[in-house]
Amino acid sequence: MKINAGMLVALGIHILITILFFLDKDYFFLGFLGLAVVSANVIGILLIKFNMQAGYKIFMFSGVVLMPIGLIGAISARKELDKLTENKFNESLKN
Numbered sequence: 029m030k031i032n033a034g035m036l037v038a039l040g041i042h043i044l045i046t047i048l049f050f051l052d053k054d055y056f057f058l059g060f061l062g063l064a065v066v067s068a069n070v071i072g073i074l075l076i077k078f079n080m081q082a083g084y085k086i087f088m089f090s091g092v093v094l095m096p097i098g099l100i101g102a103i104s105a106r107k108e109l110d111k112l113t114e115n116k117f118n119e120s121l122k123n
Contacts, residue, residue: 029083029084030111034103034104035069035073037101038100038101038102039073039101041100045097046059047059065090065094065098069087069090071083087101087105
């Protein structure tokens with residue numbers, strides 16, 4: 029299973045947004061939402077590293093929370109999930 033560049037860029041942006049929320053006294057409370065998204069992104073990446081497809085889904089759904097910038101990660105994760113599905117399909121045709 030692969031973590032593509034779009035997912036890493038999205039994680040970096042989510043971390044930056046979270047830090048900016050925590051630094052602004054008016055939007056401090058949104059930092060906790062960002063922290064939840066970043067935590068879910070990291071959990072998703074760890075699951076992907078352990079060859080679990082659910083990691084892509086967790087990354088996709090957590091990315092959507094920070095619309096519209098979260099779509100970068102969601103689309104990237106979806107592409108990788110589609111590749112896995114296509115590879116499984118192609119393997120089933122070989123047998």
